[in-house]
Amino acid sequence: MELTCPVCVKKKQPGLNANMEYCMTFLNACIIGFSINPQPFSPPNTLDLVLHAGIVAKVVLGILLIFSIVSWGIIFDKLRVLSKVRKESDRFLQMFRQRRGTRDIMQASRQWPNNPFSAIFKEAYWLFNKNDGAGSDPSLSGSVDMLREQKGKQEHTSQDLVRVFDAVASREMLNLERNLPFLATTASVSPFFGLFGTVWGVMTAFVAIGASGSADLSVVAPGIAEALITTIAGLGAAIPAVVAYNHFVSKLRRLSSELEIFYSNLIEAFAKRETHEVR
Structure with a gap:
């Protein structure tokens, strides 16, 4: 590229105004400067930003690091536990849908103790056996009195079964929901910690500008970098936590719905058992 000075331009083109001359001078200076001494671009080192913060x-980065480590530990643990519960629950439900005898289901359910379906079935099984073992009152001799006794016992058993289902289902769901509140807390609080670090970094940059009396990049850059690194750390801790929390909550809601359906099928299974025994 042929470079000309503003004087030569003025001599060759006397019609140019003063603004055009200044623009040409600035462009020539930029071209000459970049061609003589180009500045290589060096990407920032994250470790250096943290160490010089x-x-x-x-302190903010340390808190966010603790939140992130604990959150990832909970995530991996929940993935392992829910995967195991899902496998054992599917096997138990498959066996239950085959409509085997309740005693056979009870014996086979001991192979899969870590799922809420077998826990509910065990409690219901022991409840029905306890009521059946109580027997009928020998002083009742008429068939009408026997029917009344059986009807009253069935109503009492149904009420007990409802209480057993609510208690066992609540216990199992609370056990599976353990540590999930920490993920929700991490997802909610971490961005605010990052925002706090951002505001503090920007404030530090303005204080440095006021102290030096200059807005040079070397004065502003440290505070801005400090602000950005805390923002990234806050988002890095919050995003996995909120994704994992929503995933686990969705899984547990589905499991809770399946428990409701299983409860209805369980009542039907024991009702058929009682009808078969009466006949």
Whole structure:
């Protein structure tokens, strides 16, 4: 590219105004400067940004690191537990749908103790056996009195079964929901910690500008970098936590719905058992 000075331009083109001369001078200076001494681009080192950050930023980053480590531990543990519960529940429900005898189901359910379906079935099984073992009152001799006794016992058993189902289902769901509130807390609080670090970094940058009396990049850059690194850390801790929390809550809601359906099928199974025994 042929470079000309503003004087030569003025001599060759006397009609140019003063603004055009200034623009040409600026462009020529930029072209000459970049061609003589080009500045290579070096990407920022995240570790250096953390090590050279202020004490407040380091405290914020430490808190976010703790939240992130604990959250990932909970995520991996929940994935393992829910996967095991899902496999054992599917096997138990498959066996239950085959309509085997309740005693056979009870014996086979001991192979899969870590699922809420077998826990509910065990409690219901022991409840029905306890009521059956009580027997009928020998002083009742008429068939009408026997029917009344059986009807009253069935109503009492149904009420007990409802209480057993609510208690066992609540216990099993609370056990599966353990530590999920920490994921919700991490997803909610981490962005605010990052925002706090961001505001503090920007404030530090303005204080440095006021102290030096200059808005040079070397003065502003450290505070801005400190602000951005805390923002990234806050989002890095919050995003996996909120995704995992929503995933686990969806799984547990589905499991709760399946427990409701299983409860209805369980009542039907024991009702058929009682009808078969009466006949």
